Amino acid sequence: MHTRLKRFAQMHGVIRPPSRLLFEHIPKCAGSTISSYLRSCYPECNTFEIDGAQPRKSIESFLRSSESTRYGYSLIMGHGAHQLISFSHPETIGFTVLRDPVDRIISHYYFVLKSPRHYLHQEVVSRRMSLIDYATSNLSGELRNNYVTRFIGVDAAEAERNANESVTAVIDALRRYAVVGVTDRVSLAIEKLSKIANLPNDYSGERHNVNRGRVARDQIPQETKRLIEEVNFLDMRLYEWVRAGAP
DSSP: OOHHHHHHHHHTTSSOOOOOEEEEOOTTSSHHHHHHHHHTTSOGGGEEEOOTTSHHHHHHHHHHSOHHHHHTOSEEEETTGGGGGGGSOTTOEEEEEEOOHHHHHHHHHHHHHTOTTSTTHHHHHHTTOOHHHHHTSOOSGGGSSHHHHHHHTOOHHHHHHTHHHHHHHHHHHHTTEEEEEEGGGHHHHHHHHHHHHTOOSOOOOOOOSOOTTOOOGGGSOHHHHHHHHHHTHHHHHHHHHHHHHOO
16 A cells, blocks of 8 residues: 555554554664654654653653553654653553664764764863773763663663673563664664554665764774773673574
8 A cells, every 4th residue: 555545544544553662762873764754654643752852851751641641652752762661551562773882882972073062072072082082981871881771770880790680681671672673774674663563664764863974984993993892892792682683
C-alpha cells in the first residue's frame, strides 16, 4: 500500500495503527535522523518528546503525569527516554541504536567543537583540548562508558567496579527492546522495526545533524583510538554483543 494511503487508513481505523513505541536517542548515534522519521509516523498530539535543553525537567514532568496521560502517548522519544519505559503503556515496545564507541567519541568531540551552544563547548575551546584530552577528561558522563551507565543508572566508577555485572544488567535491560540496531546498519534496523511496529517502510536515510567538520576515523592516531577503547571498555563489550545480534 502506498505510504500516504497507509497513513490515511491508519488515522481512520481502516488498518492497524502503529504500535506504541519508545525510542532511546543516544547522543551521536543517528538519533536526529531516526527521530525525524518517527515524527512522520505518529500524530504530534500523541507524541512525548524529551526536551533536549532541559531533559531532567522534561522527564520529571512525564513521571508526574497521571497514568491516563502517560498511557495516552503512542510515541515517546529523546535523550533519556529509557527511564520512562516502565511508566509508559505496558504495550510500548523499545527501540534504540548504538554506534561504535570509538567513532561516537570522535564524532562527539568534533560536534562539541563546532557547537557554541553545547554545554561542553566553552570548556573544550578555552582549554584547547585535543581529541585525546577530551576523550580522557571525564568532563561528562557521555564520554565514559555511557551506553552502560545510562541503561543501569549508575556512574562510570561504580559500573567499572562490577564490570561483568554491569554489562549483564544492560543486556537484560535491552532484552525489553524490540529492536536494538547499530548505526552502520541503521536502515536494516528501521526495516525490522517497521514490520514489528507497523510503520511505513519509507525511511529515506537522509542524515540530519551531520558533523561536517570532523576528522575521519582512519586519520586518527592508533594510540588515540586505543585510549578511547580503554576508557570505554564496558561500552566496547556491550557494542560487540549488540552488533552480533543486530539486524
